[in-house]
Amino acid sequence: MLKTRAERGTARIRLLDAAVDVIRTQGYNATTVDDLCAAAGVTKGAFFHHFHSKTALAVAAADHWSTTTGELFSSADYHERSTPTERVLGYLDFRRNLIGDDPAKFSCLVGTMTQETFATYPDIRDACGQSILAHAQRLEADIDAALTADAKADGITAASLAIHMQVVIQGAFILSKAADDPSLAVDSIDHLRRYVTTLLDT
Amino acid sequence: MLKTRAERGTARIRLLDAAVDVIRTQGYNATTVDDLCAAAGVTKGAFFHHFHSKTALAVAAADHWSTTTGELFSSADYHERSTPTERVLGYLDFRRNLIGDDPAKFSCLVGTMTQETFATYPDIRDACGQSILAHAQRLEADIDAALTADAKADGITAASLAIHMQVVIQGAFILSKAADDPSLAVDSIDHLRRYVTTLLDT
DNA sequence: AGAAACATACCGACCAGTTGGTATGGTCGC
DNA sequence: GCGACCATACCAACTGGTCGGTATGTTTCT
Numbered sequence: 001m002l003k004t005r006a007e008r009g010t011a012r013i014r015l016l017d018a019a020v021d022v023i024r025t026q027g028y029n030a031t032t033v034d035d036l037c038a039a040a041g042v043t044k045g046a047f048f049h050h051f052h053s054k055t056a057l058a059v060a061a062a063d064h065w066s067t068t069t070g071e072l073f074s075s076a077d078y079h080e081r082s083t084p085t086e087r088v089l090g091y092l093d094f095r096r097n098l099i100g101d102d103p104a105k106f107s108c109l110v111g112t113m114t115q116e117t118f119a120t121y122p123d124i125r126d127a128c129g130q131s132i133l134a135h136a137q138r139l140e141a142d143i144d145a146a147l148t149a150d151a152k153a154d155g156i157t158a159a160s161l162a163i164h165m166q167v168v169i170q171g172a173f174i175l176s177k178a179a180d181d182p183s184l185a186v187d188s189i190d191h192l193r194r195y196v197t198t199l200l201d202t
Numbered sequence: 203m204l205k206t207r208a209e210r211g212t213a214r215i216r217l218l219d220a221a222v223d224v225i226r227t228q229g230y231n232a233t234t235v236d237d238l239c240a241a242a243g244v245t246k247g248a249f250f251h252h253f254h255s256k257t258a259l260a261v262a263a264a265d266h267w268s269t270t271t272g273e274l275f276s277s278a279d280y281h282e283r284s285t286p287t288e289r290v291l292g293y294l295d296f297r298r299n300l301i302g303d304d305p306a307k308f309s310c311l312v313g314t315m316t317q318e319t320f321a322t323y324p325d326i327r328d329a330c331g332q333s334i335l336a337h338a339q340r341l342e343a344d345i346d347a348a349l350t351a352d353a354k355a356d357g358i359t360a361a362s363l364a365i366h367m368q369v370v371i372q373g374a375f376i377l378s379k380a381a382d383d384p385s386l387a388v389d390s391i392d393h394l395r396r397y398v399t400t401l402l403d404t
Numbered sequence: 405a406g407a408a409a410c411a412t413a414c415c416g417a418c419c420a421g422t423t424g425g426t427a428t429g430g431t432c433g434c
Numbered sequence: 435g436c437g438a439c440c441a442t443a444c445c446a447a448c449t450g451g452t453c454g455g456t457a458t459g460t461t462t463c464t
Contacts, residue, residue, distance in 0.1 A: 171373025
């Protein structure tokens with residue numbers, strides 16, 4: 001089990017990556033520490049060397065999720081479009097294209113963990129909330145610049161629309177899982193795109 | 203434990219009601235059989251007399267959820283409105299008013315269970331999927347009658363919009379839990395209402 | 405050498421499900 | 435109209451296994 005020079009020192013990252021995979025599939029509570037160690041190819045000693053509890057790992061996994069997805073989105077090419085409206089719609093198209101065959105691969109770690117932990121593990125819930133809310137906030141500037149005067153006059157705020165977009169995306173994952181059919185998620189993002197389009201300048 | 207005539211024969215229902223409460227708060231996997239027995243005021247023997255496993259209880263709880271919420275919605279007064287558009291928007295207003303202070307009380311049992319069970323308990327997932335999809339389907343006739351010719355020409359179907367409405371509602375519950383703020387759910391349903399309004403005859 | 409990064413063996417608590425019963429109310433022969 | 439019989443509903447103690455976490459090493463890097 002002891003690893004070579006190159007493999008040593010990676011246990012923490014491997015556990016975090018394993019957490020994303022396993023928890024998205026099984027959920028947080030059904031995932032045991034041993035499950036995570038096995039998936040990461042690591043022993044329990046390594047686990048508790050890096051995380052003082054299973055809860056601490058979940059919080060770290062939520063942060064890890066924010067980091068890795070943050071990099072994915074910030075390197076996506078919709079940022080290079082010239083108008084705010086194109087960038088907002090480009091974000092939705094990008095998210096639409098992320099949907100594949102397996103909900104365990106395309107759905108959101110922190111959305112999954114939120115439902116299991118909101119009332120019982122405040123630390124995990126806060127980390128999940130931060131992750132989702134910070135992601136939404138990254139869209140606010142473009143949305144604000146793109147909103148039509150009519151929409152603003154109707155009381156629609158960029159913050160509220162940014163959150164609504166995350167609502168639809170999270171809900172789309174649930175329905176995909178419930179119906180065992182990812183196409184429901186795609187259809188719902190199409191509806192969202194149509195709605196957002198009516199609110200933005202073109 | 204349950205001795206009197208009036209109390210006997212109610213253990214099954216009490217367990218199902220307890221399951222709705224406890225699982226919405228803690229999630230399915232974190233809820234133990236003993237938790238459910240304690241909440242129902244019943245012993246373990248009674249539990250396994252009525253349900254051959256914890257999984258079987260979850261399936262029964264999903265069906266129970268469909269039944270009780272089905273009654274709630276079918277007795278709501280938006281059905282008495284005269285036009286399909288008014289009934290569809292009345293449904294959304296009704297759902298909006300259902301949102302209170304505590305997500306554990308206003309969120310959806312089967313939406314919660316779906317995320318935890320979709321890959322690991324197919325029986326529970328199917329029961330949850332059925333519950334949500336059947337609920338969505340109950341709106342289809344009114345939506346179909348209310349959709350404008352333009353919307354239909356754009357390829358929007360009543361089935362797809364009915365599902366999108368459930369997507370937003372489920373997603374709204376997640377964001378409410380994540381942000382620990384039910385007002386996000388209300389705001390998102392407002393966005394949904396605005397979108398739906400643009401697609402229906404008035 | 406000393407510290408960080410692991411590995412292994414183990415523990416007490418807990419959990420789903422079982423077992424072997426008891427209490428209750430209905431049915432049917434008489 | 436009553437006692438034998440029985441099915442259903444429930445109870446409490448227990449079991450085999452699992453889980454999060456710990457204690458105590460061993461290896462590797464600097």
